[in-house]
Amino acid sequence: MDTHKTRKTRFATLRRGLMIPAPALALIAGTLFSRVGDSLASLGMVLDAADHGIRWGVTEVFLAELIPTVLAAPLVGALVDRISARSVCLSALTVQALSFGAAAAVDAFHLRVALIALSGLAGVASVTAGFKMLPVVAGSEHTGRANSLLTAGLSTAGLIGPPLAGFLHSARGTAFLLGADAVSFLLLAGCTALAVPRRTDVSVGRRPAAKLSDGYHALREAPVVGMLLPTLAAAMLATSIEGVAGVFYLRNVADGNETLFGFFLATWALGSIPGALLAGRAGWSARHTALILGGVLGISVALLSAGLLPVAAVIFPLFLLGGFGNGVCNVGLRNAVHSQVPAEVHGSAWACYQALSRICIGLGFVLGTPNALVSSRGQVIVSGAVPLAFSLWALLGLGRRGQSFLGESPAGIGKAPG
CATH class of the missing domain: 1.20.1250.20 (MFS general substrate transporter like domains)
Known part of the structure; x- marks a missing residue:
């Protein structure tokens, strides 16, 4: 029995099982950078509220991240199912980048929270569209593995984001953290455009009557x-x-x-x-x-x-x-x-x-x-x-x-x- 050949065959099988298409990796990588950016901005605002003694400020930040999703999710989900998920995702990411860019430019706490809420509304669309696009770019045989890598990566971002946010908040302030999150959304938009080019059939499963x-x-x-x-x-x-x-x-x-x-x-x-x-x-x-x-x-x-x-x-x-x-x-x-x-x-x-x-x-x-x-x-x-x-x-x-x-x-x- 050729044990060397058997080992090579097993290694090749394992390697194929671990690999997923490059477009899916690009989409996952962009999502992870964006999640780190979200951690920076969210913790920066929480620390800002605590430093300035703003009553209910921390609660206000959390509600701004929660309420838009609860109110808008069904409508946004139906929209993603009716038209191209790619178009929805890129448009939503642009709105998120502009929202956080504007939040970095202003200095009023409550106005910043309002802009974060606007970004949260657009975030429902970008996250939902990303979920819908992942099987398209990964292929059905690699979707499970792609979900595994994405989930592990999000946990890694959860490890990196908070301590990095604390350090940068002390060194550069909240405006810098908000601007960094804006850049992370632009980076995710670029990864999405590369992973899902216009020629890719992202109308799979489109349902005009959703x-x-x-x-x-x-x-x-x-x-x-x-x-x-x-x-x-x-x-x-x-x-x-x-x-x-x-x-x-x-x-x-x-x-x-x-x-x-x-x-x-x-x-x-x-x-x-x-x-x-x-x-x-x-x-x-x-x-x-x-x-x-x-x-x-x-x-x-x-x-x-x-x-x-x-x-x-x-x-x-x-x-x-x-x-x-x-x-x-x-x-x-x-x-x-x-x-x-x-x-x-x-x-x-x-x-x-x-x-x-x-x-x-x-x-x-x-x-x-x-x-x-x-x-x-x-x-x-x-x-x-x-x-x-x-x-x-x-x-x-x-x-x-x-x-x-x-x-x-x-x-x-x-x-x-x-």
Whole structure:
């Protein structure tokens, strides 16, 4: 037996499995630069509000990023499904660049927030169009891997952005950070133009008669996504509750050590990178139920245990587990929507999911705010218990249907009704 030849064949097979087309890589790279820019601008505005003692300033910034998505997502998604996603994306990115460029040029806090809200409105369109274009430029056989790399890259941007923003805010100020975000949108527009040239058929799945309700209907009808939407909502609510309550709880665990607190936050993002990469492997990328439900279980156990065990040495590995589950879940969700929702409503479905996620996030911010009824530690415990209960209920539902949690295979995956 020629073992050398066998090894070469296996290596070639592995290399083909890891590679995705250059246009998809360009689109992913541009998205990552843009996400780092978003982190710079968002944290810069938060720090600006804190430095100037602006009452409700931080809340105002967060609402400016949330509300446009909730209000505009169904309309924008239908627009992306009706016309060329390329045209929508490039136009939206131009508006975002101009908005942040204008925000960098003015010095009034509330005017800057209004311009960020305008950019957020355009951002619904650019993100939705990007989701719709990815399978076109990656090809159906590489879409799962592309989603994996994109999710891992976004987690990497989450690691790089905050510390870089803190350093640049001290050295150059908020206007510089806002201008950097404007440049990042222009860079993403350039990558999009290169990745999706005019000759590329981006009208795939175009649906001139798209309705605002098509996205919600498609999500409900998708076999896996529809079944697990309540569990996903519980997970998003939980992580948002912990995102606020955890600031107070984790700082107590760290005994006021800000460096240790920063490492807590970075650990979650660090864990999500291998989770996203492993979820993109050929043997797993199509197992949507296992990825989504397994990911939520990882998040739940991590948050619940972190609340029950207020010890720094224990919380670090738990946050690695939670981040790992977060990355796995995100890839599973993107793959499920791409493969189970008809292409003609990809834009509407993803826009509507964004709206649902922002509603859960906003509610989580409110519920995670410190109050006299539940301590910050209690809120973290609740943030783990709620999605755990939903996950176990979903597992029971699978058992009643005679379905296996790990038994899903590509051959068994169907398409949602059009």
